[in-house]
Amino acid sequence: MSDNSPTDQLPVVVIGAGPIGLAAAAHLIERNIEPLVLEAGPGAGTAVREWAHVRLFSPWAEVVDPAAEKLLAPTGWVRPAGTSYPSGADWAELYLQPLAEALGSRVRYGARVTGVARAGRDRIVDSGRAEQPFTVHVTTADGGEERITARAVVDASGTWSTPNPLGADGLPAHGERAHGARISYRVPDLRDAAVRARHAGRRTAVVGTGASAFTALALLADLAEEEPGTHAVWVLRRGLGGSTYGGGEADQLPARGALGLRAKAAVEAGHASALTGFRTAGVEQADGRVVLLAEDGRRSEPLDEVVVLTGLRPDLSFLSEVRLGLDERLQAPVALAPLIDPNQHSCGTVYPHGAAELSHPESDVYLVGMKSYGRAPTFLAMTGYEQVRSVAAALAGDHEAAARVELTLPETGVCGGAGLFDRPDTEQTGTGRTDADGCCSAPAAPQLITLGAAPQDSCSTTGGC
Structure with missing residues (x-):
């Protein structure tokens, strides 16, 4: 798209009014580019509010975007104490909602994006493609349809709405849909009386090995x-080892390390048992309860509830008419995927990155925030803020600023457990772990052991993998 073309006068559509989408809008305004934020939900941070009871790993100092803070300053907004850790509710109410209000009419609610395309060009057509603006198809809260013309599209819609299924092969396990009344995909909010009643005095399977699983185990x-x-009953697709509970005191995100230690201490009290090397293939009913079936034919004990916390994946359905360059495994941009691959980076730093790594064959389309990471679990909010700073600079034609790195990330301090992440919707699935990366492989057959006991595989509970 040429500089100063008529298309440049159009807004940049930002999909999603979560923390990264709103930050993108703030950075665009700082660059004198008009944003239009389209949010499917009824308010700012709709997805964040669904995990309102969960606390972030990062303190306030690391979850407020600098450009957003500048935009908020004239309103009298004051950032909460930088060393305290907000809950999802805190983040939404004390930061995201005020930020959306500061953006005013640039944020629209009840606007669900159903399609993005070049005007008059499906994904096949080359002729004149780059000169055409984007057409964004929107369904409104009342069921109406709208078409919005945009100079660029920044998709910050996240992955919260598309959790991974129970099935170890990435597809729903046999019977998963049929028994959906007993299966949930979120950390249970035990403050809710109805949710509490589903788990109190009952046996609950927690499937997953990331921080959401830690949180659920600790709460239960x-x-x-x-x-x-x-x-x-903690269902793991691999074995227990030194890395199972995360980095502990070595984690440079102390709240995350403390969560793993809290879960470990809680379950050592005998309130949980672990079913290791268990890759779920099916769900069956058994006397009013459910039983999980493993790929090798093993069966779990009867369960009252199943909480599936095996990560999330991006919804790419409404981007089918734009040309994306995505890694075939992670569904992340091709240039970004090697930097965030959990098979390689679970023990190290995910390097800061920007517009260059987020670019696609279709110019002026960017997936940012959690969605840019595809199925990788290593996302931090401040990584997303750096992404949108760079993207806004690129859209403004400031390629030097777009290429510049303005963020230093902490080391993870974690081997093989949870990756570098900040929000509770980013979990390791337990897949892709091999002895080659220095971590424990799954035992030959599923084992039911009491958490805290020495695991019967190649790693000890006290030593590192």
Whole structure:
């Protein structure tokens, strides 16, 4: 697209009014580019509000975008104490909502994007493609349809709405949909009386090995102290080892390390047991409860509830008419994928990156935030803020600023457990781990052991993998 073309007068459509989408709008305004933020939900941070009860790993100082803070300053907004850790509710109410209000009419709610294309060009057509603006198809809250013309599209819609299924092969397990009434895909909010009643005095399977699983295990262990008979069965696709609980005191995100230690301490009290090397293939009913079936034919004990926390994936359906360059495994931009591959980077730093790594064959389309990471679990909010700073610079034609790195990330301090992430919707699935990366492989057959006991595989509980 040429400089000073009529298309440049059009807005940049930002999809999603979450933390990264709103930050993108702030950076665009700083670059004198008009944004239009389209949010499917009824308010700012709709997805964040769905995990309102979960606390972030990063303190306030690391979850407020600099350009957003400048935009908020004239309103009298004051950032909460930088060393405190917000919950999802805090983040939404004390930061995202005020930021959306500062953006005013640039944010529209109840606007679900259903398609993005070059005007008059499907994905096949080359002729005149780059000179055409984008057409963004929107469904409104009342069921109406709208078409918005844009100079560029920044997709910050995240991955929250598309959790990974229970099936170890990436598809729903046999019977998963049929028994959906007993299966959930979120950390249970035990403050809700109805949710609490589903777990109190019952046996709940927690499937996953990331921070959301840690949180669920810790919450259920706390509930067990109050409600006898409450028990968790932790279903892992691999074995237990030194890295299972994350980085602990070595983690440079202290709150994340503490969460792993809290989960470990809670389950060592006997409120949970672990079913290791268990790759779920099916779900069956058993006397009013459900049983999980492994690929090798093993069966879990009867369960009252199943909480599936095996990560998230991007929804790419509405981008089918633009030309994306995505890694075939992670579904992340091709240039970004090697930097965030959990098979390589679970023990190290995910390097800061920007517009160059986020670019696609279709110019002026960017996937940012959680969605840019595809199925990788290593996302931090401040990584997303750096992404949109760079993207806004690129759209403004300031390629030097777009290429410049303005962020230093902490080392993860983690081997093989959870990656470098900040939000509770980014979990390791337990796939892709091999002895080659220095971590434990799954044992030959599923084992049911009490958490805290020495695992019967190649790693010890005290040593590192």
